[in-house]
Amino acid sequence: MNVEIPDKLYFKIGEVSKLTGIPPHVLRYWESEFPAIHPKRANSKQRLYRHSDVELILKLKELLHERRYTIAGARKFLSDEGVSHNGGHEDHHVEHQAQHPGPDNLPATLSRIKKELRDLQRLLRGRRP
Numbered sequence: 001m002n003v004e005i006p007d008k009l010y011f012k013i014g015e016v017s018k019l020t021g022i023p024p025h026v027l028r029y030w031e032s033e034f035p036a037i038h039p040k041r042a043n044s045k046q047r048l049y050r051h052s053d054v055e056l057i058l059k060l061k062e063l064l065h066e067r068r069y070t071i072a073g074a075r076k077f078l079s080d081e082g083v084s085h086n087g088g089h090e091d092h093h094v095e096h097q098a099q100h101p102g103p104d105n106l107p108a109t110l111s112r113i114k115k116e117l118r119d120l121q122r123l124l125r126g127r128r129p
Contacts, residue, residue, distance in 0.1 A: 003058055010040065010048040020057050030060060033071050036083050056083065 003019060013024045022030075028047075031037050037056055039047040049057075056078075063074040 005051060005054050008051070010050060011054060013039075013047045013049070016049050016054055016057060019054060020061055022057060022061060027057065030057065034060065034075060034078070036078065 005019065011019070013027055016022070016027060017024050020027075027037075031039070034056070037049075037053055037060075039049045039053055042048055059078075060074060063069040063077060064071070069077060
């Protein structure tokens with residue numbers, strides 16, 4: 001998915017819709033689901049998307065439409081990638097190490113996963129963990 005984004009400071013919602021192939025009502029919905037998409041508002045209340053917003057929308061389109069992620073899955077993917085609420089990137093090196101333990105922590109990690117799966121199974125059966 002290679003889309004040539006024009007070199008402009010701001011894009012109106014119709015322009016973003018044409019560039020990305022995403023209808024305006026879906027763009028507005030994504031704004032509510034993904035805080036990193038936060039277009040500026042003109043005095044006329046017109047949404048003005050930045051270049052970074054358009055790039056993020058294209059990434060979301062790939063995740064949701066092509067890779068078949070759910071909204072929650074895409075949100076987690078972006079969080080893991082370090083996309084913050086303002087569209088920038090944060091340093092998640094320490095978090096990344098905690099999420100991907102080395103061989104020394106593998107038994108503890110597997111035990112935790114097993115417990116979480118049992119809790120989930122109980123929830124699905126209607127019992128509390």
